[in-house]
Amino acid sequence: SSGINAEYGEKTLFPTNQEETKFPDGRVEIKYPDNSTKVTFPNGEEKSVYSDGTIVTVDKTGQRLILLPNGQREVHTAAFKRREYPDGTSKTVYNDGRQETVHSNGRIRKKDSRGVLVSDVVVDASGKVIHDYMTDRR
16 A cells, blocks of 8 residues: 655555655655665665664665674675774775784784785784784794
8 A cells, every 4th residue: 555645755565564655855765574674865875774783874886884783893895895893803805805804902914815824913003013923933
């Protein structure tokens, strides 16, 4: 069924209990039976809120930001995917398969596209290497 309200837009209820509202400003909001929602904006941006608390936004360039209920974040771009953890650690996987893990204590581990460790260092706040695990043979 559908109905029109000039202030709130045109609302359509589907047999699956999915509700879609098209607003006069061009926004489209979809409410799903599990209480998830998705809003698309006229400029191409999107925002989805899932029933578990996950929030996904997509900007007009296609970059995706995922905010997870456990405090982790993911950033997906055309060049890489990165997961950021609450303790400050981040892991980035590039499209060519290279990986970089940056730990909150300054340790940075890099792997090539085959998964081979090529760098494992600790840097200080200025970026200066203060320990190189690859050359440390204790």
